[in-house]
Amino acid sequence: MFLDFFLLLRQHALPVTLPEYLTLLSALRSNVGSTTIEGFYYLSKTTLIKHEQHLDLFDRLFGEYVTGKQSEQVTSLPEVPPDWLTNTLENRLTREEWEAIEAEGGLDALWQQFRELLDEQDERHEGGNRWIGTGGSSSFGNSGIISSPEGFNLNPGDKEPSTGSRRATKIWEDRAYKNLDDNVELNTRNLKMALRRLRILTREGANDELDINGTIDSISRNAGLLDIRLQPSRRNQVKVLMLFDVGGSMDEHIDLCSQLFSAARYQFKHLEFLYFHNCIYETLWKDNQRRRDRVPTWEVLHKYTKDYKVIFVGDAAMSPYEITSVKGSIEHYNEEAGLVWLDRFKTQYPHLVWLNPSIADYWKYTQSTKLIRAWSGNRMFPLTLNGLEQAMKSLKNPKVVYKS
Numbered sequence: 001m002f003l004d005f006f007l008l009l010r011q012h013a014l015p016v017t018l019p020e021y022l023t024l025l026s027a028l029r030s031n032v033g034s035t036t037i038e039g040f041y042y043l044s045k046t047t048l049i050k051h052e053q054h055l056d057l058f059d060r061l062f063g064e065y066v067t068g069k070q071s072e073q074v075t076s077l078p079e080v081p082p083d084w085l086t087n088t089l090e091n092r093l094t095r096e097e098w099e100a101i102e103a104e105g106g107l108d109a110l111w112q113q114f115r116e117l118l119d120e121q122d123e124r125h126e127g128g129n130r131w132i133g134t135g136g137s138s139s140f141g142n143s144g145i146i147s148s149p150e151g152f153n154l155n156p157g158d159k160e161p162s163t164g165s166r167r168a169t170k171i172w173e174d175r176a177y178k179n180l181d182d183n184v185e186l187n188t189r190n191l192k193m194a195l196r197r198l199r200i201l202t203r204e205g206a207n208d209e210l211d212i213n214g215t216i217d218s219i220s221r222n223a224g225l226l227d228i229r230l231q232p233s234r235r236n237q238v239k240v241l242m243l244f245d246v247g248g249s250m251d252e253h254i255d256l257c258s259q260l261f262s263a264a265r266y267q268f269k270h271l272e273f274l275y276f277h278n279c280i281y282e283t284l285w286k287d288n289q290r291r292r293d294r295v296p297t298w299e300v301l302h303k304y305t306k307d308y309k310v311i312f313v314g315d316a317a318m319s320p321y322e323i324t325s326v327k328g329s330i331e332h333y334n335e336e337a338g339l340v341w342l343d344r345f346k347t348q349y350p351h352l353v354w355l356n357p358s359i360a361d362y363w364k365y366t367q368s369t370k371l372i373r374a375w376s377g378n379r380m381f382p383l384t385l386n387g388l389e390q391a392m393k394s395l396k397n398p399k400v401v402y403k404s
Contacts, residue, residue: 002028002044005044008065014058197392198267198309239270241272241304242264242273244313272304275288279323279338282341312352312354313357314354316358316380323339324339324371346376351396352376353376355387358382378401
């Protein structure tokens with residue numbers, strides 16, 4: 001039962017497990033929740049989905065599954081009304097409603113008209129007075145019977161007329177969780193959540209937090225004599241150096257990089273940032289509005305120690321000569337190739353990553369991007385939720401590389 005639904009989720013790499021599927025079946029057998037499609041949607045989402053980033057994909061697959069089931073049901077309609085339908089109508093319809101159906105030619109004629117409309121209709125329909133759908137005045141559909149009593153309501157479990165805004169067929173189609181998808185571009189909230197994965201919590205400073213375990217242990221050892229123990233609070237002590245590429249092709253990513261910068265300043269207590277254009281050379285700058293006030297790159301390498309985590313942010317789109325050649329810079333005469341300076345950063349900072357705001361599928365078409373990606377040891381990650389989470393893991397463990 002519903003095994004095809006479980007397999008559909010697995011085929012699209014949703015991490016649903018067999019015990020969770022069995023829990024879903026057990027809940028269904030126990031009549032947990034309603035027996036409508038909407039009820040099954042909420043129940044299956046609750047039992048099968050464990051992380052918010054999978055909610056949008058689940059909605060899409062649920063819609064695909066329900067659409068497929070509805071198509072199967074349409075092709076298997078019998079030529080005459082089934083007994084269960086006839087019995088149900090006899091128990092529910094009033095005398096006046098039966099007379100209205102008889103005035104239309106009887107239940108058999110109405111059933112035949114229903115089958116013919118299903119054969120003709122090849123897409124979803126909302127509103128109107130003919131096709132099967134929602135929100136219209138047709139004799140068939142989600143709320144058609146409200147306007148036309150001599151018809152079929154395809155959602156008889158509803159106690160109120162559908163408004164078309166919160167019915168089950170709308171819940172997953174609205175894709176309310178689209179922004180939580182692990183492949184969408186990030187907003188400030190998602191950035192903060194993803195950057196939290198880089199937290200390295202340590203206890204330093206004054207004893208200002210209750211040590212519950214230590215207090216219990218001390219009281220137990222002192223035969224119940226109260227002995228309060230305190231400890232320093234846990235703080236995120238990770239040190240981050242961010243280097244932003246600015247100007248040129250990066251102008252189209254200003255908003256996203258601004259959100260990343262805001263989220264990083266909120267998340268990291270020890271954050272330093274500098275700017276460059278296209279590639280690293282002998283100088284960087286602290287204020288992009290005052291680029292003449294430059295900081296020697298050698299000074300940066302000596303000032304920030306090896307325990308800093310370095311994050312480059314740029315699309316890596318430039319002429320390959322800007323990376324590999326002397327005099328390759330488009331802004332000044334560089335006596336050493338950009339790759340030489342990049343190698344110095346890689347030597348000084350074993351924990352570094354490159355965040356690329358461009359779409360990852362396009363990287364292979366830009367020679368400079370491929371050069372930077374090879375230099376980083378495949379530690380270039382896209383600015384998506386999934387990419388940023390992988391990048392934070394890589395900053396803790398350099399063996400973690402980008403997996404598309």
